[in-house]
Amino acid sequence: MRTRFLLLLTVSVWAQEPLSLRDAVGLALHRSPSIAAAAAGRKASEARVVQARAGGLPKLNYSESFTRSNNPVFVFGSLLTQHQFTEQNFAIGPLNRPDFLNNFQSLVTVDQTVYDAGQTRQATRSAELQRQMTGEEYRRSQLEVIASVARSYYGAVLAGESLKTARQAVRSAEADLERAQAVRAAGMSTDVDVLSIRVHLAAVNEQRIQRMADVDVARAALNDALGLALDTRHELTTALKPANLPDIAIEDVELEAAGARPEARQTKLALDLAQTQAEAARGLLRPQLSVHGAFEADRQRFVTRGGSNWLGMVSLRWNLFNGNADKARIEEAGELVRRAEAVGQRTGSAIRLQVRQAWASLRAAQQRIEVARASVAEAEESLRITQNRYAAGMSNVTDLLRNESAVLESRTRFLAAVHDQRLAATMLEYAAGRLSADSEVLN
Numbered sequence: 001m002r003t004r005f006l007l008l009l010t011v012s013v014w015a016q017e018p019l020s021l022r023d024a025v026g027l028a029l030h031r032s033p034s035i036a037a038a039a040a041g042r043k044a045s046e047a048r049v050v051q052a053r054a055g056g057l058p059k060l061n062y063s064e065s066f067t068r069s070n071n072p073v074f075v076f077g078s079l080l081t082q083h084q085f086t087e088q089n090f091a092i093g094p095l096n097r098p099d100f101l102n103n104f105q106s107l108v109t110v111d112q113t114v115y116d117a118g119q120t121r122q123a124t125r126s127a128e129l130q131r132q133m134t135g136e137e138y139r140r141s142q143l144e145v146i147a148s149v150a151r152s153y154y155g156a157v158l159a160g161e162s163l164k165t166a167r168q169a170v171r172s173a174e175a176d177l178e179r180a181q182a183v184r185a186a187g188m189s190t191d192v193d194v195l196s197i198r199v200h201l202a203a204v205n206e207q208r209i210q211r212m213a214d215v216d217v218a219r220a221a222l223n224d225a226l227g228l229a230l231d232t233r234h235e236l237t238t239a240l241k242p243a244n245l246p247d248i249a250i251e252d253v254e255l256e257a258a259g260a261r262p263e264a265r266q267t268k269l270a271l272d273l274a275q276t277q278a279e280a281a282r283g284l285l286r287p288q289l290s291v292h293g294a295f296e297a298d299r300q301r302f303v304t305r306g307g308s309n310w311l312g313m314v315s316l317r318w319n320l321f322n323g324n325a326d327k328a329r330i331e332e333a334g335e336l337v338r339r340a341e342a343v344g345q346r347t348g349s350a351i352r353l354q355v356r357q358a359w360a361s362l363r364a365a366q367q368r369i370e371v372a373r374a375s376v377a378e379a380e381e382s383l384r385i386t387q388n389r390y391a392a393g394m395s396n397v398t399d400l401l402r403n404e405s406a407v408l409e410s411r412t413r414f415l416a417a418v419h420d421q422r423l424a425a426t427m428l429e430y431a432a433g434r435l436s437a438d439s440e441v442l443n
Contacts, residue, residue: 019234021153022442024226028149029437031227035145038138045131052127055120059111067103072096078103081298083307104306106297117286122276129273133266140262143435145225150426150442152218152225157240158419159218162412163211169408170208172383173201176400179391186393193397200401204408242369242418243425243441250359253432257351260433264351267344274340278333284326287318351431358428365421372414379403379410 019027029035069075075098079085082103089095113120177197183189220230258264292313299306319326383403389395426442429435 017234018237020236021150021238022437024153024222025146025149025437025442027228028145028226029142032141032145033227035138035141038134038141042131042134042138045127045134049124049127049131052120052123055116055123056113059109061107061109063105063107063109065105065107067105068100070098070100072098074103075099075101078298081296081307081309082300082305084300084305102300104299104302108295110293111290113288113290115287115289117283117288119280119283119288122280122283125276126273126280129269129276133269133273136262136266136269140266143262143430143433146435146437146439146442147426147430149222149225151423152222153236153238154240154419154423154426156215156218156222157236157238158415159211159215160236161240161415163208163215165408165411165415166204166208166211168411169204169404170201172404172407173197173204176387176390176404177201179387180397183391183393188393189397196397196401200404204404207408238443240415240418240422242366243422245362245366245425248359248362248428250356253359253428254352254355256434257355257432258348261351261431262433263347264433267340267347271337271340271344274333274337278330278337281326281330281333284319284329287316289314289316291315354431355428358424358431362421362424362428365417365424368417369414369421372410372417375410376407376414379407383407 067074067078072095076085076089076095078101079089177194180189180193180197184191184194219233222234223230223232226232292311292315294311295308296310297306297308383406386395386399386403390397390400422441426435426439429439429441435441
């Protein structure tokens with residue numbers, strides 16, 4: 001499959017490369033900027049999880065510095081840390097006005113949080129929830145790309161089939177014109193019939209010209225959805241035929257959508273995230289305990305004439321009052337929880353509405369197909385009879401033109417119904433949250 005995509009990527013502008021709907025979906029998933037952006041966001045969220053977990057790990061730092069000064073306090077303290085202090089350094093003169101002193105300092109520090117009132121745990125939980133949300137955003141991008149490609153692909157196929165229908169109508173009108181000229185030559189009609197059919201032929205020619213323009217626009221829209229040059233040419237191999245679909249219970253689809261749609265999962269994760277952040281805000285009022293360790297080496301020269309020392313410290317920090325900022329943060333977190341609950345309810349209702357719209361469109365399209373199929377057969381038979389009667393001088397040109405228009409209109413309605421059925425089936429899969437590159441509806 002990957003080789004197939006690479007071949008499609010390198011196809012020349014003028015090549016008629018076969019392209020099925022499934023291949024088009026695979027190509028779009030491979031090239032889509034929105035999916036690439038969502039994938040980058042997912043990787044970034046994974047990195048944030050690692051960052052959050054680091055809050056519970058020790059922090060180890062090393063620093064190297066050089067200082068030169070004759071500041072009395074600096075010189076006195078540096079001599080002590082360098083283990084170079086002698087009795088002569090107590091002399092009043094050198095003590096008040098010491099010479100310059102060099103100090104090369106190497107410092108290694110270790111910091112470890114013992115208890116942070118759950119801040120690290122909550123931060124890690126928040127990062128993991130955000131990672132899951134970006135994962136759902138990635139899946140949502142895939143669903144939207146597949147649905148967009150299906151819409152563009154079926155639109156291009158419909159435009160092509162409509163052009164074929166218009167060309168059939170032109171050929172039929174040309175045959176009618178020849179038939180009318182023969183009838184006139186036999187003295188069974190007048191120029192009025194010939195002129196009327198020529199007007200009809202001009203009208204269907206206009207429709208053919210418009211359909212040709214529609215095909216160009218639809219093909220360009222498909223290439224845009226695929227991320228290809230707009231004038232890339234393909235042979236679309238997925239035919240616009242009615243799909244044999246099983247009976248679908250709308251209740252089952254709604255239930256599945258409530259748990260499978262990325263938007264539904266995102267809103268649930270957003271609620272969990274808001275609750276986690278609320279707990280973290282309350283944790284700011286609890287004390288925090290940490291330990292600090294340091295090893296220090298001070299030298300007059302880079303490697304000699306120096307000494308070392310170490311330090312260990314345990315610290316307790318308790319936020320007793322900071323201008324009510326923590327209280328306001330807790331109130332903010334509570335309101336965000338309530339907002340997430342409201343958004344979740346609204347999203348659930350919107351998802352159910354999308355399911356019902358797609359399901360209703362699918363049912364209507366299936367019924368329209370049956371009606372339009374019968375209408376096409378009846379219109380074609382009526383036209384055949386009328387053409388024979390007209391040739392025999394038993395029917396007038398008005399009946400002939402009316403039946404020609406009826407055939408064109410019924411064929412157009414049938415194609416539109418098939419297009420709507422295939423697209424509605426795809427959108428029902430989308431609304432249920434199960435649309436993927438392997439979905440049977442793409443066959």
